[in-house]
Amino acid sequence: MIRLENVNKSFGDLKVLNDISITFESGKTNLIIGQSGSGKTVLLKSIIGLHDVDNGAIFYNDRNFTELNHKGKKEIRKEMGMVFQGGALFDSLNVEENVRFPLDMFSTMSEKEKSKRVAFCLDRVNIQNANHLYPAEISGGMQKRVAIARAIALNPKYLFCDEPNSGLDPVTAIVIDNLIQEITKEFDMTTIINTHDMNSVMEIGEKILFISKGYKAWEGNKDQIFNTENQALNDFVFASDLFKNIKKST
Template identity: 65%
Template sequence: MIEVQHLYKSFEDKSVLNDINAVFDNGKTNLIIGQSGSGKTVLMKNLVGLLNPTSGKVLYDNRDFITMSKNEKVMMRREMGMIFQSAALFDSLTVLENVMFPLDMFSSMNYKERVKRAQECLDRVNLIDAQQKFPGELSGGMQKRVAIARAIVLNPKYLFCDEPNSGLDPKTSLVIDELLSGITKEYSMTTIINTHDMNSVMAIGENILFIYKGNKEWQGTKDDIMSNTNEKLNDLVFASDLFRKVKKAEMAEGK
């Protein structure tokens, strides 16, 4: 579990996050949503240590990440997996070598064990047959799946995903959502996803944090969204006619 307590972040005289309090549950897909410029990316960067908050706490299973020593933070980061918006694969390495990279850096496994572990993760994302290909030979969706395999190869306790469906078509986005949701439960991870994709929100949003102009505006589940009365959240989630029709239909049924 990750808990944020009274988190503030400012850049010079500009306040970006204001008194954020939230809990991200273990074994669930936790989504952070909000309009561009709302502060959700800044929040994730504070969670993983790419930025330091102006004040507040970031607790990993009651361990305060902010006050840890440099060595403690290095050890803590070994418990984290990260999926970047661009997949961020190494073009000069094969798919297998990309997935093995964290093992090469941080594990004590021998070469044969590292290969086996990387192949297990590639098999989990249905890309074992692509292990000798290079990233440039793969589609965007396949690259994201390689990034997922690389992110889980060290068996992380915490998985962070920055816009994992960015640039993908709806069908491929659904595949990525299902993978992330399934892997979260399999590994009992605390998964946190920044997303603009409202289809993802309604498909896998077990715990959703909505940030508006740097403030925590709402938190709940995808089921709670259908009955919420927060106008700002409704403007974001139900911007499309499809979602508005779904909500209207469910309200008519008394759900």
């Protein structure tokens, strides 16, 4: 679980986050949505500690992340996994080496244990016979699956995904969504996904935070979103004719 209490963040005179309070639950896919410039990326970066908040608190279970020193924050970061936009695999490393990288950097496993863990993670994301291929030699969807395997290599308690479906076709995007949801439940992780993909919202939105102009404008789930009277949310989610028709049919 990750809990935010009255989080605020400004850059100079520009107030980006305004008094954000919410709880992201473990074992569920928690989505942050909002228009470009709404503050959702700053919020995600604040949660993982890339930005220091001006005031308010961010709790990882019962640990106040905002009050910890560098050493304390580093310990919590060891419990995090990150899937970056675009995958962000190392071009000079093959698939196996990419997944092995965090184990080499942060674990005390033996070489045999690392190999076993890499094999498990690749199998979990349904990657076979690709260990020695390089990122340029595999598809975008496979790159995202390798990125997920790398993110779970250290068995994290917290998984963060920044636009995980960026650049993927709709069918592959659904595969990635379902994979993230499956491993979230399987390992009881607290997963937070920053996305603008409305298909993801409708597919795996178990907890949704809608940010508008730096404020928490709405929270709920994928079922409640069809009945909301929040005009800003309706304008954002049902902007396309496809989703307008879905809303009318519910």
